[in-house]
Amino acid sequence: MNSWKEKYLNKIVCCDCLEGIKDIPDKSIDMVLTSPPYNMRTRIRNGQYTTREKSEHFSKKYHYFNDALPIEEFYTFHSKILSILLRISKIVCYNFQIVTGSKEVFFRIIGDFSREIKDIIVWDKGRGQPAMHEQVLNSCYEMILIFENDGRCGRAIQNAQFQRGTMDNILRIGRGKAIKLHRAVFPEKLALILINAFSNKKDIILDPFIGSGTTALAAKQLNRNFIGMEISEEYCKIARQRTAQETLGF
Numbered sequence: 001m002n003s004w005k006e007k008y009l010n011k012i013v014c015c016d017c018l019e020g021i022k023d024i025p026d027k028s029i030d031m032v033l034t035s036p037p038y039n040m041r042t043r044i045r046n047g048q049y050t051t052r053e054k055s056e057h058f059s060k061k062y063h064y065f066n067d068a069l070p071i072e073e074f075y076t077f078h079s080k081i082l083s084i085l086l087r088i089s090k091i092v093c094y095n096f097q098i099v100t101g102s103k104e105v106f107f108r109i110i111g112d113f114s115r116e117i118k119d120i121i122v123w124d125k126g127r128g129q130p131a132m133h134e135q136v137l138n139s140c141y142e143m144i145l146i147f148e149n150d151g152r153c154g155r156a157i158q159n160a161q162f163q164r165g166t167m168d169n170i171l172r173i174g175r176g177k178a179i180k181l182h183r184a185v186f187p188e189k190l191a192l193i194l195i196n197a198f199s200n201k202k203d204i205i206l207d208p209f210i211g212s213g214t215t216a217l218a219a220k221q222l223n224r225n226f227i228g229m230e231i232s233e234e235y236c237k238i239a240r241q242r243t244a245q246e247t248l249g250f
Contacts, residue, residue: 004028009204012216012228012243014236017208018081020229024088029227030203031159032085033194033215035095035186036078038102075105079112081208082147086116089206091159091198092147095123095186097139109145116147118157123190124172144194162197185211191218199224213239 004023007013013020085092096106110117121144128140150158160167173190191214195205201223207215210228212235219226220243228243230236 008227008229010225010227012210012213012230012236012239014231014233015229016231017229018077018084021081021084021088021206021208024206026087027090028204029085029089029206030091030224031195031199032089032092032094032206032208033191034093034207034209035211036081036209038097038099071104074102075108078105078109082109082113085206085208086113086147086149090148091157092145093121093194093198094145094147095142096145097142099139106143113145113147115153116149118146118148119155119169120145121194122170124170125175126172146198157198159198161200167197186214188214188218191215192221195219195222195224210239211235213242216243 002025004025007023008020082092082094085094096102096109098106123142123144125140125142128138131138146157148158152158171190171193173187173193175185175187195215195218199205199222202225204225204227205215205219206227206229208229210216210230213228216226216228216239226243228239230239
């Protein structure tokens with residue numbers, strides 16, 4: 001087995017994903033499915049960006065992560081990681097929610113990677129939490145950007161495994177159930193649908209922001225290999241416990 005596979009394959013690794021993914025050779029990952037932090041603790045004060053210093057709701061969204069990068073740093077972070085993910089993987093499914101701290105970055109990423117973005121899947125959560133401020137819409141959806149670095153124009157997804165006319169770009173699935181220390185849990189049903197649509201059995205599925213381990217759980221259920229990376233040791237423990245509850249079925 002290759003040294004990088006010995007280190008990462010079917011494991012939850014506690015590391016900075018920007019460092020971890022550098023170990024992986026080009027096009028060695030069949031699919032990336034991930035939901036990065038949203039920069040939820042950034043807000044507007046007097047027309048300028050600042051931090052939600054006293055907001056209990058937002059500060060506990062990710063128990064061990066500040067989630068309040070300056071906008072330019074947040075943009076640079078996403079730009080760097082997407083560039084690497086597109087180098088090492090065949091297809092990237094990248095979950096994004098428009099909130100105050102991510103809005104500008106989202107639209108810049110759309111422009112920068114316009115050729116690589118094949119389509120956008122709208123995840124309709126059914127209902128949103130009431131907006132925290134006046135004149136702001138309730139957020140009832142998130143977006144999953146589908147990237148492929150294949151040099152082709154158009155919307156055709158080369159790594160699609162679904163039959164023509166069977167996959168919609170709006171998925172109506174309720175929120176994931178929050179667990180201890182992690183309120184922003186990706187729904188397992190959504191992960192199952194996406195992994196099934198864009199990968200094959202025994203493929204390698206990477207989640208560089210594995211959080212509580214939902215992507216790894218879904219990959220195991222569908223007889224895929226997984227790689228999970230997470231910077232928080234507490235989340236790594238949770239993800240390892242969850243993935244240990246099931247056995248790989250290859």
